[in-house]
């Protein structure tokens with residue numbers, strides 16, 4: 195089969211490799227769409243150390259079952275499916291609590307690190323354990339389905355946050371995940387939503403997708419605008435979707451006393467933390483990592499059009515052009531959000 199292999203950092207090659215061997219409890223998926231994740235780009239250049247070559251990356255995919263192992267039940271050749279980016283064990287302390295994102299034996303598709311190497315879906319075929327498969331609604335395209343992983347991250351974060359009807363929210367960072375958080379907040383019954391970002395085009399898109407106001411910290415008085423919109427109290431909830439000191443501080447500043455902050459971004463391994471502001475105003479902090487069980491809800495939200503992912507897909511290109519698109523994403527081309535590759 196053809197696959198896109200990271201042979202060395204920043205060096206992707208589209209070439210023939212052996213098809214994966216399907217184990218008893220696995221299915222062979224013919225990949226029809228696979229999104230390039232930010233984490234793939236940061237692995238491609240070696241900056242995270244989570245894509246040690248050689249590796250077939252790709253964990254945001256959808257396709258058709260092309261073969262089943264002899265212990266597989268309920269799945270058949272021809273089924274349209276997507277799958278969790280994380281292979282969880284189902285047996286450890288955390289899996290048994292339903293916190294599969296915290297599994298002790300977690301392996302992410304398309305990741306190679308010191309502990310494991312798990313080839314992903316930038317290939318014609320990928321072998322997937324049956325317990326992480328999800329069936330696609332009929333009216334969802336493969337490209338839309340490839341967005342489910344990103345959406346599940348947003349929905350998990352929104353699910354972690356205590357939200358009351360008509361709450362005011364501030365979302366700091368309007369990239370892919372931030373834009374999906376905004377839409378999920380809208381679906382969850384939030385009232386006024388402020389989007390904060392330095393890119394004007396992203397703020398415009400945020401407002402088209404459900405934010406009431408887009409604020410640019412370079413030109414707008416973000417805190418003043420939030421206070422104006424909340425009778426001087428501050429927002430009920432905030433989401434930090436960047437992960438650096440200035441955005442963390444801004445998200446904290448925008449909250450009312452007793453408000454809640456959910457942390458998704460983690461660009462910096464460490465940041466400054468305004469301890470007294472958080473303690474004396476009794477803020478609640480929630481960290482949110484990946485997702486645990488949100489896929490069916492996300493697939494349904496997309497199929498019903500309650501969440502719009504089409505406007506987040508910038509390009510759909512053949513897998514053979516993968517190297518070019520990784521370079522363009524790494525260069526930070528303006529306006530480029532999700533790029534999906536078709537094997």
Ligand SMILES: [Zn+2]
Pocket residue numbers: 231232233253254279343344
């Ligand atoms: Zn991803």
Ligand SMILES: [Zn+2]
Pocket residue numbers: 282283284285286287288289290296297298299300
């Ligand atoms: Zn586990």
